[in-house]
Amino acid sequence: MGRRPLITRDGAARAALEIVDEGGPAALSLERLAAALSVRAPSLYNHFADKAEILAEVARIIVLDTPRVPDPEPGRWQEWLVEETTLFRRSLLQHPRAVPLVVEHLPQPLLVRLYQQYSRLLAAHGVPERMHLFLLEAAHRMAIGSAISTANGRAALQSLDPGTGDGPPVAPDDEDERRFVEMVRTFLRGVDREI
CATH class of the missing domain: 1.10.357 (Tetracycline Repressor; domain 2)
Structure with missing residues (x-):
């Protein structure tokens, strides 16, 4: 039985969106996002190249969530x-x-x-x-x-x-x-x- 990953790209982006919703874009840091996901910040690099890529995925989610x-x-x-x-x-x-x-x-x-x-x-x-x-x-x-x-x-x-x-x-x-x-x-x- 394989281990389920703690982080998914979509889950991380949605958690980032919640942080931005609460405190604006300046409130988002890799450390804060990692804490929200109960992981360590370096593990985010398995899914995203950098913070800009996370923000791009947040933007993509907002567009995709439009009915x-x-x-x-x-x-x-x-x-x-x-x-x-x-x-x-x-x-x-x-x-x-x-x-x-x-x-x-x-x-x-x-x-x-x-x-x-x-x-x-x-x-x-x-x-x-x-x-x-x-x-x-x-x-x-x-x-x-x-x-x-x-x-x-x-x-x-x-x-x-x-x-x-x-x-x-x-x-x-x-x-x-x-x-x-x-x-x-x-x-x-x-x-x-x-x-």
């Missing part, structure tokens, strides 16, 4: 993209302190595979190929930018009119996502004129 939306019905690709983008933003905001890691350690190979899959879907719905990367990259950037703003305490504005207070009022948390969704829909309505 996927079923393929859209004919003529509904825009709502599908709105929902995909919103779920990605929600995934990021489940780990507000880790959002910068997703930007810094962007899981490029994973995103390329997702973009290829989504490009095939857009093609099947009659979206011109020249628009695929533009649409996917724009939606991706909107989700990340909005998540960074929200994670830093800068929710969507209620209006452009600053009113009579010291500054413009910000939307309550439950309004923030609704405003994000409307932003993506407005963008897609504009794009629809170009298709």
Whole structure:
């Protein structure tokens, strides 16, 4: 009967994510991660080359944990993209302190595979190929930018009119996502004129 390893790559990355969730990226050290896993720090090098590789795996997990939306019905690709983008933003905001890691350690190979899959879907719905990367990259950037703003305490504005207070009022948390969704829909309505 073989021994089961004390550390798995996924388990270590998820433990690292918990540390980042609690104290931010600066709180993560190999020693602290090893202690959370009840192992010694050098044993982490059996699974990761360095701390940067751990952070990259944390970013990858956040992207992988984003729920996927079923393929859209004919003529509904825009709502599908709105929902995909919103779920990605929600995934990021489940780990507000880790959002910068997703930007810094962007899981490029994973995103390329997702973009290829989504490009095939857009093609099947009659979206011109020249628009695929533009649409996917724009939606991706909107989700990340909005998540960074929200994670830093800068929710969507209620209006452009600053009113009579010291500054413009910000939307309550439950309004923030609704405003994000409307932003993506407005963008897609504009794009629809170009298709």
